[in-house]
Amino acid sequence: MPGAVADLRAARSSSSPSFPGPGPGPGAGAGKTVARLASLPGVGTASAVAARDEHAQVTGRVLPVLPALEDLLPWGGLRRGSTIAVRGSTSLLLALLAEATAVGSWAAVVGLPRLGVVAAGELGVEVSRLALVPRPGADFAAAAAALLDGVDLVVTGPPGRFGGTQTARRLSARARHRGAVLLAFGSWPGADMELRCTSARWSGLEGGSGYLREREVVVDAVGRGAAARPTRATLLLPGPDGTVTATGSAAVRPGLSPPEEVKVG
Amino acid sequence: MSGERAQQRQARMLVLWCPDWPVVAASAAAGLPAHLPAAVFAANRVVACSAVARAAGVTRDMRRREAQSRCPEIAVLAEDPDRDARLFEPVAAAVEELVVGVEVVRPGLVAVPVSGAAGYFGGELRLVELLVDHVSGVAGVECQIGIADGLFAATLAAHRSSLVDPGCSAEFLAPLSVTELDQPGSERAELVDLLRRLGLRTLGAFAALPEKDVVSRFGSVGLLAHRLARGQDERPPHRRRPPPELSAGRSFDPPLERVDAAAFMAKTLAGRFHDGLASRGLACTRLGIYATTEHGEQLSRVWRCAEPLTPEGIADRVRWQFEGWLRAGEGVRPTAGVTRIRLEPEETVEGRSLQLGLWRGGAEPAPGQGGEHTPEAERAGRALVHVQGLLGPDSVFTAVTEGGRGPAERVRLVPWGDQRAPSPGHEASWPERLPGPSPATVFEEPVPAVVAGAEGEEVGITGRYQVTGVPRQVAIDGGPARRVVEWAGPWPVLGRWWAGDGAGTCARMQVVLEGEGPERPGGALLLRWQGNESPLWTVEGVYD
Numbered sequence: 043m044p045g046a047v048a049d050l051r052a053a054r055s056s057s058s059p060s061f062p063g064p065g066p067g068p069g070a071g072a073g074k075t076v077a078r079l080a081s082l083p084g085v086g087t088a089s090a091v092a093a094r095d096e097h098a099q100v101t102g103r104v105l106p107v108l109p110a111l112e113d114l115l116p117w118g119g120l121r122r123g124s125t126i127a128v129r130g131s132t133s134l135l136l137a138l139l140a141e142a143t144a145v146g147s148w149a150a151v152v153g154l155p156r157l158g159v160v161a162a163g164e165l166g167v168e169v170s171r172l173a174l175v176p177r178p179g180a181d182f183a184a185a186a187a188a189l190l191d192g193v194d195l196v197v198t199g200p201p202g203r204f205g206g207t208q209t210a211r212r213l214s215a216r217a218r219h220r221g222a223v224l225l226a227f228g229s230w231p232g233a234d235m236e237l238r239c240t241s242a243r244w245s246g247l248e249g250g251s252g253y254l255r256e257r258e259v260v261v262d263a264v265g266r267g268a269a270a271r272p273t274r275a276t277l278l279l280p281g282p283d284g285t286v287t288a289t290g291s292a293a294v295r296p297g298l299s300p301p302e303e304v305k306v307g
Numbered sequence: 308m309s310g311e312r313a314q315q316r317q318a319r320m321l322v323l324w325c326p327d328w329p330v331v332a333a334s335a336a337a338g339l340p341a342h343l344p345a346a347v348f349a350a351n352r353v354v355a356c357s358a359v360a361r362a363a364g365v366t367r368d369m370r371r372r373e374a375q376s377r378c379p380e381i382a383v384l385a386e387d388p389d390r391d392a393r394l395f396e397p398v399a400a401a402v403e404e405l406v407v408g409v410e411v412v413r414p415g416l417v418a419v420p421v422s423g424a425a426g427y428f429g430g431e432l433r434l435v436e437l438l439v440d441h442v443s444g445v446a447g448v449e450c451q452i453g454i455a456d457g458l459f460a461a462t463l464a465a466h467r468s469s470l471v472d473p474g475c476s477a478e479f480l481a482p483l484s485v486t487e488l489d490q491p492g493s494e495r496a497e498l499v500d501l502l503r504r505l506g507l508r509t510l511g512a513f514a515a516l517p518e519k520d521v522v523s524r525f526g527s528v529g530l531l532a533h534r535l536a537r538g539q540d541e542r543p544p545h546r547r548r549p550p551p552e553l554s555a556g557r558s559f560d561p562p563l564e565r566v567d568a569a570a571f572m573a574k575t576l577a578g579r580f581h582d583g584l585a586s587r588g589l590a591c592t593r594l595g596i597y598a599t600t601e602h603g604e605q606l607s608r609v610w611r612c613a614e615p616l617t618p619e620g621i622a623d624r625v626r627w628q629f630e631g632w633l634r635a636g637e638g639v640r641p642t643a644g645v646t647r648i649r650l651e652p653e654e655t656v657e658g659r660s661l662q663l664g665l666w667r668g669g670a671e672p673a674p675g676q677g678g679e680h681t682p683e684a685e686r687a688g689r690a691l692v693h694v695q696g697l698l699g700p701d702s703v704f705t706a707v708t709e710g711g712r713g714p715a716e717r718v719r720l721v722p723w724g725d726q727r728a729p730s731p732g733h734e735a736s737w738p739e740r741l742p743g744p745s746p747a748t749v750f751e752e753p754v755p756a757v758v759a760g761a762e763g764e765e766v767g768i769t770g771r772y773q774v775t776g777v778p779r780q781v782a783i784d785g786g787p788a789r790r791v792v793e794w795a796g797p798w799p800v801l802g803r804w805w806a807g808d809g810a811g812t813c814a815r816m817q818v819v820l821e822g823e824g825p826e827r828p829g830g831a832l833l834l835r836w837q838g839n840e841s842p843l844w845t846v847e848g849v850y851d
Contacts, residue, residue, distance in 0.1 A: 156750055158748055160714050161749075170727070174703070174705065194687075247795040254744060257831075
């Protein structure tokens, strides 16, 4: 099965005009592979996917994110109905909320009592449109489901303590149905995408003096469907102005992709 | 003559008074124990203070600086009438369990007509005993009770914990000072001041003046005060509840057991209820939902909302409430279906407040004022109220950023539906605040940590806020020590230095820890050093 997925990724990137990247050239053999794969149920060619994404953008099916994060997400934003898992950095999670809440969407946070609201405000989140349900207790799933009905962005903790995989799948389905975006902090079974903050380097401190000022982080994005191509980006989170600044991003070679081999710049 | 006859007609009132209610409520909300001095301040002046603070010489209307100079350890609490009223609700409810017709005069003071209840419980003394026990048992607050003819006399009797015999209100009031006329909220300070300067020092002396002279000299304000001083009521008491015909109810046969059936019923019932209110020019801001099950269980929940409820809003709340009741876990769930439901307007406003809706989409209010009327805001509001139905009203919050130095004290959580007004000082400059970025993870309970130097010796902070050594390792919550890559600080915060336990003063330090492999990248911590006797390092937040 992993082999098949790798094939699929290769096929997609090869015929996609909007995803430049290394891959087999568009030859007759590849064309045949594409046709064969595209005939499978639930599989589409990259151009069709790209066209659909464009359509989605136009019809407001994608919630905006800060410009620095656009390259990380295959839809250039948070596609409504998707589930995105964020690991390793609360700031990254908050940065994803920033642009959407600033332009009028509401966000709700369930079961994360330690969220730093001041930091959220500094990263650009409109705090007045951020609802907090710090302690849902055993009603975690019910509360999250109720929020998915009316709030565009719902942030949850990991479902582990509240029913595990079953709950996770039910909530993801609810998000898909209602057109909300489910952002999970921690691993989430069946997420459409996973953003993982792998390394962080702070600057600003110097042997007792200074203040924390900037942090360079490396974010890996992997996912399914349109997000199948792993992407890696280097960001300043926070950057010199307090919000997110991109310093570089690169598509990770599909198929054989040990992250260490990829040049970041 | 006419005065005496009026006095006989006057209702005999029982007043239950919780002394220093604003302080009691504020301390309860802040979790302060009752034996510490505390006072509530508005515009830098004492509004109310606790008995301990009063013993130290703090009085009403005193400036904050003076109060703090007389009682340095006094806890300074902010005035919040909404909080006072909300916390007083259980007290009023406790009184209501024994006596009907409860009127909340203001938070901290309830009045009830005494005649029926005293007869039922076997005398006024017995009723007073029962009420004091019941209120302290159920609501957990101390209270004093007074009984007299008329609300004013009963209020003063409650301040002195005395029972005034029927018809003796005027005699009871006569020796008291005229300053008693200036009860909170009555705004008679000017009149009282004038009376005192005219040499009328007691209520009896003021009451002895002929009524028509009082009117010609002091006008209508003086007339009202004169009536009170003579032991008469300024107005008949209003009952706490609106007239009962505003409530809407319905019985069900067979009983309601499914949420979808309840949702269907909720629509028609909500429409009828709303029409009933609208025909009297009213709209509902607090909705009581009461249900009776087949086995006679009584279920009730009061919904509070910031804006007057529309028919859809009422229907939603009824549906959510049914969801909460019928889908509750074993043991909490009612044992039978609902046979009767009643909607009651617990609080109403003039219906024209709803008319504002006409201008929706026009002028956009500034975000954060809670007055957004975009479709997103309305949808989100409904979802949040729904969650409140599942988890209770104090489960959903929005955050207001406040003044303060630490990352935790800069955030106040406001329950959804309450006014989210920032308190004064949130835009002032806070000199000892660290510049951004702020930690993205802030612990509610600070996590203990051990900071050590290269040789493992513990690193602390001296009295002059210098580190005793270069921090090289940090162990969090008893875990293994992690190497410190960089550090900065300490930055002292010298707030409330007079508090004995060093509660206000602390020092903060930022450290960057080394990563442990690709799975655990290094992070930066905000550490805090606090305590005078046995100071400790704690992790206040993580920059992750």
